[in-house]
Amino acid sequence: MSLTLADEIRGRLGELSPAERKVARVLLAGYPSAVFETVATIAERAGVSAPTVLRCAARLGYKGFPDLQAALRSELDARNASPITLYTAADDSEHDTAAPPRGSSATSLGERAGLVQQAVSRTFEEVAPHEFENAVGLLADPRRRVHLAGGRFTHLLAEYLGLHLMQFRDQVSLVPHKDVERTSFLTQLARRDVTVLFDYRRYETDKTLIAELARERGGKVIVFTDPWLSPAAAHADVVLISQVSSDSPYDSLTPSMAVVESLVAAVLDRIGGDGHERMKAAERVARRTGLL
Numbered sequence: 001m002s003l004t005l006a007d008e009i010r011g012r013l014g015e016l017s018p019a020e021r022k023v024a025r026v027l028l029a030g031y032p033s034a035v036f037e038t039v040a041t042i043a044e045r046a047g048v049s050a051p052t053v054l055r056c057a058a059r060l061g062y063k064g065f066p067d068l069q070a071a072l073r074s075e076l077d078a079r080n081a082s083p084i085t086l087y088t089a090a091d092d093s094e095h096d097t098a099a100p101p102r103g104s105s106a107t108s109l110g111e112r113a114g115l116v117q118q119a120v121s122r123t124f125e126e127v128a129p130h131e132f133e134n135a136v137g138l139l140a141d142p143r144r145r146v147h148l149a150g151g152r153f154t155h156l157l158a159e160y161l162g163l164h165l166m167q168f169r170d171q172v173s174l175v176p177h178k179d180v181e182r183t184s185f186l187t188q189l190a191r192r193d194v195t196v197l198f199d200y201r202r203y204e205t206d207k208t209l210i211a212e213l214a215r216e217r218g219g220k221v222i223v224f225t226d227p228w229l230s231p232a233a234a235h236a237d238v239v240l241i242s243q244v245s246s247d248s249p250y251d252s253l254t255p256s257m258a259v260v261e262s263l264v265a266a267v268l269d270r271i272g273g274d275g276h277e278r279m280k281a282a283e284r285v286a287r288r289t290g291l292l
Contacts (some may be wrong), residue, residue, distance in 0.1 A: 009060060010227070010241060014128055020056040022046040025239065027068070028229040039065055045234070112247055116254055119243040123255035124262075127240060135222050135238045135263060138194045140270035142169065144220070145193045147185075149175035149210060154198035157224065157256055161196065164264045167282055168275035175210070186210065191218035199223060199230035200244060200251060211235035224256060 009024055016024060026046045043050045054065060062068040139146060146165060150158035158174065165172045175195075176182045189195070195214040199207040211221045211232040223236040226244045233239045242259055244251035268275050286292035 010126060010128075012060060014130065016056065016059060017052075019046075019048045019052045020059060022048055023053050023056040024060070025229070025236070026234050028233070115245070115247050116252065119245050119252055120255045120258050123242045123259060126243075127259060131238050131240060132263070132266070135240060136266045136270050138220050138222065138238065139165065139196075139263070139267045140169070141194075142171075142271075142274070143192055145171040145173070145190075146196065147173055147175055147189075147193060148196045148198075149207065150198035151200065151204045151207065153253065154200055154224070154256075157198045157253060157260055158196065160257070161260050161264065165267070168268055168271060168278045170278070186213055189214050189217045189219055193217070193219040194222065195219060196222045197224070197230075197232050197236075198256070199232050200226045200253075200256075201228055201230075203230045203232070208232040208235070224259070226251065 009028060013021055013024060023042065023046045026042060037045075039050050039053045043053045046053070057065045057068045060068065062071070138144065146162075146169075148158040148162040150156065162172055162174050173185075176185050193214065195210060197207045197211055207223075208231045211223065212235050214221050215235045220238075221232070221236045222238040222240065223230055223233045224240050224242065225233055227241055229239070229241070240259055240263075242253075242256040244253070244255070246252035283292060
């Protein structure tokens with residue numbers, strides 16, 4: 001599993017100043033047309049000065065900004081890969097290398113397990129500790145409301161995280177799906193809200209718009225995404241990145257689930273006794289109402 005340019009930039013985010021980190025996120029999260037804009041335009045989008053953009057490129061090890069832009073091209077090509085694209089690419093690779101056909105018994109269960117383990121291990125190695133701790137702090141703050149939303153498949157992750165949080169803290173909700181309900185819900189976003197979004201390639205426009213709206217209202221945004229970064233990451237306070245590589249045309253969500261479960265444990269630890277009492281109260285109500 002070779003390192004990509006996105007991996008290299010992510011690995012050095014902790015070395016950047018807060019302003020330079022904003023530039024790095026905009027570069028990775030922007031659409032191709034945004035990446036190849038002028039330094040001044042990128043600076044404006046990141047909310048920093050033009051010299052900060054140049055310093056960011058230099059800090060990342062590039063001779064100049066055009067050099068960085070050129071290196072990003074291959075990464076941007078991968079951002080919009082669909083399952084059918086990945087399936088075709090895998091078939092082409094098999095034909096080129098005379099590898100066993102897809103579905104062959106040569107791909108053992110053990111080999112598949114090894115790929116999953118590698119993706120999970122790499123995810124935990126690359127998650128920035130300060131990002132994870134910031135997420136824990138936001139989700140454990142009892143003064144904040146927490147809202148969650150996901151995509152075609154990742155709504156399952158949003159619901160999984162949300163259902164756990166609901167058991168040991170108050171003011172947790174899932175963003176509604178129906179148009180009128182969602183509009184009303186988003187209209188009420190406020191400064192003390194934390195919006196948690198799951199958005200993986202092929203990215204969904206509404207997640208970026210929700211993130212943008214939440215930031216405009218003064219709230220905090222946490223984005224779970226893949227190595228190529230959802231455009232929503234440009235509006236995020238915290239970005240948690242997971243590997244998605246698998247042996248099928250479909251991206252794996254197993255590493256993301258592992259990060260979610262680690263986050264649940266850390267938030268519960270941070271809340272402490274209040275969370276335990278909230279869990280006991282919820283269980284009493286569930287038993288009394290026949291829900292448990």
